[in-house]
Structure formats: structure tokens, C-alpha cells
Amino acid sequence: MNGAPDTSFTFTVNGESRTARCAPLARLLDVLREDLRLTGSKEGCGEGECGACTVLVDGVAVNSCLVPVCQVDGAAVATVEGPGLEAVREAFLAEGGAQCGICTPGMIVMTKAWMDECERAGRAPTAEGARKALAGNLCRCTGYGKIIASAVAAARGESR
């Protein structure tokens, strides 16, 4: 694939060191799902439109379908399966932010990125802020209201 020979790439995934031997331009999404069997990140479009494959690379949210694995060599990757997402998961359950569940992993990871950003910047988390932060994540079930409510509840540490 991609002409280049398979190469070893080492990076952490959810805090654990992992090594994948694959083509340098293999998509991070495929490496996570197929080589590492972490299937929580989903492929909805394969071109960075839907956000269902969102993961964090060194704390920055990216579409893992657009990132070649060679770019994460030595980096820290965080996925929906990882630690530190308990409050976000709880909020999505309590507020009805997950319906069919296919966009949910991306929504949860993006919510976490937004919460971290709010904290770093010392900004109060608002519904408007969540709406902007989640603008790149598509959902066809919810009409977004309950997703925004979930994100805000997670960020404010409240859920019903």
C-alpha cells in the first residue's frame, strides 16, 4: 500500500505504549480499528466531514481518517475507549445525548477536547461554546439539542 514499505510506529494509545507495523501513510483510523482492534472510533465518511472518527493527538482533536499514522509516531493518542471520559459518558447517558450511537464516540472525544480547552483558557463552558466546538461533528438522530446539553452538563460537572 502507498508504495512505501511497512514501517514500525510507536505511540501511546489511551496511556499505553503501542507499536504498529504498517505503511507510513496508513490512516490512523485503520491502524486503531484493524491493527489495534480499537473499534470505538467510527468511519462515517472517510473525508473529514462527519467527525465520527475524532480522536485526540497530543490533546488536539483530529479526524483520524485524515491523519497518516507516520504523523503520530511518538505522540499520545486518546480514543473514546480511554480513561478520563467518565464524566462525559455519564452526561451523555443522563441527558439523552446518544441515540443510534454511531456519532457518539466522536462527540464524546470532541466534548472532552472542548472541556480541556475551556479549562486551559479559564473560560466558562456555555451552550454556545459547545455548539461551536461540535460544529464539525455530524449527528442525524438528535437535532443536537441533547448533545449540546450533554456537553454542557459534562463541563459543568452536573448531570441529572
Place this chain on the structure above:
Amino acid sequence: MERTVGTDIRRPEGPDKVSGRAVFVADLATPGAWFGGTVRSDVPRGELLGVDLDPAFDWDRVRLAGPAEVPGANVVAMINEDMPVLAEREVRHVGQPLLLVAAPDAETLGAALAAARPRIAPLPAVLDMEDAPDVLHEILIEKGDAPSALARAARIIEGTYRTDTQEQMYIEPQGVIAWPPDASGCTVVRGSMQCPFYVHKSLVTMLGTRADAVRVIQVETGGGFGGKEDYPSVLACHAVLLARAAGVPVRMIYDRHEDLAVTPKRHPSRVRHRTSVADDGTLLAMDIDVLLDGGAYTTLSPVVLSRACIHAAGAYRCDHVRIRGRVVRTDHVPYGAFRGFGAPQVCFAVERQMDRIAGALALHPAELRRKNMLRVGDTTATGQRLETSVGSVEVMERVLARSRFDRHAWRSAGVAREPHDSQGARKRTGVGFSFFFHGAGFTGSGEELLKARVRVELDQGGRAVVETASTEFGQGTIAMFTALAADALGAAPEDIRIAAADTSRVPNSGPTVASRTCMVVGGCVMKACAELRARMSAASGDESGPFADRARAFLAGGGDGLAEVVYASPPGLVWDEEHYRGDAYPAYGWAADVAEVEVDLDTFEVRVTRFLSTVDVGKAIQPQLVEGQIEGGSLQAIGFAHLEVVTTEGGRFLQDRMATCIIPGTLDTPPIEVELVEVPFPHGPAGAKGVGELPMDGGAPAVASAIEDALGIHVDHIPATPERLLDAWLRAHPEEAL
């Protein structure tokens, strides 16, 4: 006793969905599986002469399956058996499957597909539904004598309304995995689907085999909205042929491009209204002509047309109604099911016609609706007398009270506006309204013919297992059944388990479509649970203590822990299929929407700034889930109104990637304010009717009405794109043309 119904329990499957553990079809581990792909037609119509296999490719690396490999009938069995699994000679649409390829890996599959070249002699294609000579299905509904009433009418108001197609855009593309026949000869398919027994039926027909030689299992399904009602049958037939050819499991999981290019979407429509109306706004006669583009094969079109025709006169009282509906065959990719199933198209037309009438009579749109709305005791276009659970007045008055739309000076097209450049900002705002209903369950005698079956069984651990074919794909089927079963058994939600939709394990409760899962199947679940509870109660005479303990004691005492229920329609329903007369649905959901918009006069971009919906669903079994249905359905309707563009050229969908096939994101979405009204349906479980499709019907006409209010131009064709609005604006303001 209601303990769980009406409260919000958490989705039982939710923890898996929020942690990445939920297993969708693409997530299934299938060691040794091959990858399946499809060689397709690139023309809308022609004669297939053959598929050339490039000798430069080593064809021993792959396995092929063509029409000759179909063991039974080469048809995808649906309503009619006119669509082949694989084309033999006649090619009817772009993307039509011609030959199947399985390969050990994706790269080899891609190379093989590129090396297979169909030879098709093109024929002239029918791509305009107005010119299509071939009628797939037609329906005539007559109430009173509309032609005579119109012939003597003093005033006839006419309008023609069009809706383009719309893509379901479930975020998980279609996919199934098929296994070659096992030692007992059984073929197993797992996949993303709404209707496992539809897939089962099509496989039994294609394989020419026994019902118990096919097993279909739904796995976690990432959205459907009707799009996974019929197409999974096609995909499963293909995957099964390849699994048989390759002798290994075959994964057929579309990427987004393939999904958008070849799967069915909403039927495009053209609806003409001719309405006779009295000076005070009373509807005297309605003549309605409905035309749908069915695409190349019958698929579900007759049933879509049926729902369209029954809803075409809207939620209004009128003594003289004539509705003529046709769905025609064209050489487009077959159109199919999408939430609402024909009703959103005709609801757009009748609601816009009501606004046109309001404008012509200088009546307020809300006043015109109040005067004509169906109430208890009125009859619908099919002559159905509405006896019970009619929330029409409640939803209308509640949404008007919340929005104050009846005090808003709505302006129809043609009413003079202030000069737009005197406002400073080159933006206009508007408010629009819609009022609508949606029949729950299958049309007419559909439920009687289907006879949904449901089982509830106590397991050894003392839990009640609910066995149905109804699928969860986001709506909340699992939580809703759990709540109904818990209350009917006098148990807690933890005492209930909902069985997976596996055709070898569950009875056929019918497809998960038509807003029927709660009202019809949920009702059966409650009945079966009530029967079990009565047995347990009769055996012990005691309902104290944990349910699981009582259930285990009941089984230990030799009690029969299995209850099966077959659906029975509410008494007194009469339907005449031949004349389309009578009780079309057991019950209707009712709703009214208000939309507020802002339109930019330079770009003609529409922004929906606020959306209100008041809805009567009978009883909200799980209020949070019902709100989720209404919010999500309303947003799909808003997208249908102005944002979601799918066009065809030469029979090909031009928007065949997510980057071009737009759906609303968070920034396109207004606050959606939902209010639930409960006017119970005595024959529904805990009073519930349907909710799934209803919110798809009214959003588009409400947004179009708001755009008309803002701009003073008719909005009769959706999506109301900036290009369409600019054209209409320049027709109304020729002095502004460059």
C-alpha cells in the same frame, strides 16, 4: 400501575454506546473474511452485452458471482418481484449491480473492480417523471363529489408544489456480513438493518430454500430513517452470493460514496392542488393530483404512494375531496423509504396551499387552519370518522400560545413590503406555521394481514425476556419496550431483557417502520406481560418481593413462563382497500410547528433562528426519547426545507460525497423547543400512538411559510436554496436584475 412509563430510564444499551464497546457491523471481528464489491452500470438505461475482464489482472486471486450463480430466483423479493439481484440483459439505472467480486483484501478488490468493464449498449432513458409513460401504481380517493363542487365553484385557488429527493444520511453506511452455509446448510447474515424479516424473505427467495435455512441477525445499527428498510435486502443477497462463491465470510460494507450513489432516497414529488373555498375560508372542495418518481423498480413505491395519498388533503375537514395519485417508473436509482414515507411531500404541498388560500382571502394562516382543522367527530379524506385521541385543537392552541404566531402579521407573497434597502441591514425576518397529522401503524388492513407476533419468556434467572423483531437504531426501542414490560409485569427495568433481533430466535413482529413499534408491537409486549403477570399472580396470590424471586419460584413450581401474543386491531376498524375508503389508521399523531427565519438579501441564505413544535403522541412512554425523536425529525425537516440538496444529472446523483451532500450541523440548527401534549389512545399501550415519522412532516412547510413571510415570494419548491430564492426574487423584482 405506572412506575416506569412516563419517567426517563436510561437507555439499557447506552453504556456500550458511550464507551466505544457497542459493536456495529464494521466492528465485528471476522477472521478470514473476504471483502465484497460490486461492478455497476454507468448508464441509466441500456442492454448489457457483457462484462469484460482485463486479462492483465490475475482473476484467480478473486471470486466472482453473476446472475448464473443465483440458486433460486434472481429477484430481490419486496412488494413486487421486478428488481433483479443482478442485471441479466436489461439495465435500468446508474449503479445497477451487474457482477459481484470477492477478494481477500481491500486492495485486491479495488484492483479487480477497476479491471472489470461492463459493455452496455445505451438506450434512451426516461428521467423526467412528467414524461414517464409507465405507471408503477395509482390510487384514487373520492369523498363526496369534488368535480361537481369545483365545476360550480365561485373561486378556485390553484397551486403546484415540488419537493426534490432527500438523502437519509444515517451516519453509519450500509453494511452486512454473510457466512457461507454452515454444516446444517444454514446461511447466516449479520448487518445494519431495520427489518431482519424483510432480509430473511429476500434471501429465502433468492436461495430458493427453506425458511429455517436462513438466519438474519441485526447488529447495532447506526441510524436508518427508512434508508435501512429495503436496501439491506439487496446488500444481503449480494454478500450471500459472494460468501457461497468464496467459501469464506464476506464483508460488504459500503463506503460513503457508494452508499450515496446507489441507495434509495426520498421520492421526488409534484403535487397540484385545486381548492374551492368560501369567503370565510371554509374548504368546499379539494382536487389533488400527486405524482411521485419511483425510479427504476417498484421497491416500496406503492406503499409510499398510499401514505402520500391518504395524507394529501392534510389534517382538514372537507366534504368533497378527490385525490389522484400516481408513482411512475423512471430510469433513476430506485427511490425508497425515508421517514414520513410520502407524507412530508404532500404535507408540504397542502400546507403551502393553505397559506396560498390565506393570502388570497386575506385571512390569517392560523385562523384559516382553526376554521378547517379536523376535530373529534369529523371525517378524513378516506371517510374515517375521528372518534378518539384527536389532539388537533390542543397542539394548535398550545403552539400558538407559545409562539404568538396568531398575532404575527404574516404576509403572503404579493403583499407589498417596505423597500428592503431602507431597513439598514439587508436582512429580512419571517415567521411560518404548519399544522399536520400522521397515521400510526401500517395503512388500512396492513396490520391485520401482517399479524405481528411477540413473545415474552421468563428465563432461569427470573428475568423477563422480550422477544420481537423490532430493531433499535437510535429511536429508543429497547428503553421503550423495557418500560412497557416493567410496568405490565409489576417489575423493575432491571428485570427486563430485550432479545436481539435474530430471525432464528424471535417471532416476526413485523418491520421497524411506519411509526408502529410502540403502538402496535409495544401493545403486544404489554399484553404478553400482563398475561404472564396474571399467571404468576394466580399461582402465588402474592405480588410482594423482588420480581426475579417471584419469577423463579413460579418456574420452579411448574408455571408456564412463556406468553405469546398476536396483534389484533382495535375493534370496529373497517377498511376498503379497493376504494380506499374507511379507517386508514387506528390513530393519528397531531402536531403544529412554528419556524422563525432570517434571510440575507444579498446571498439569499436562510437561517432558521427558532423552531417550536407541539406534538400529541397519546402518551410519551419515555419523554426524553420522544423529545429526541421530535428534535431530530424536526431538524431533518428543516434540512429538507432549505439546506439539503440532492440533484441528478443523466440519472446520476451529483452529491455523492459527504462534502457535497450536506446535512445540518450544529451551527445550522436553531433551538428546537418541543412541547408534548398527551391525548391518550385507548387502544395503545398506556395510551401511546406513534411518534417516529410525525416530526418529519411539518417542518419544511413551516420554514417555507416563514421565508414567504420574509421575502414576499412564493416558496413552492424545496429545498429553497439561495439560487431558487434569488430566481424567485428577481421575477418579483425585475428592476434588480443585473
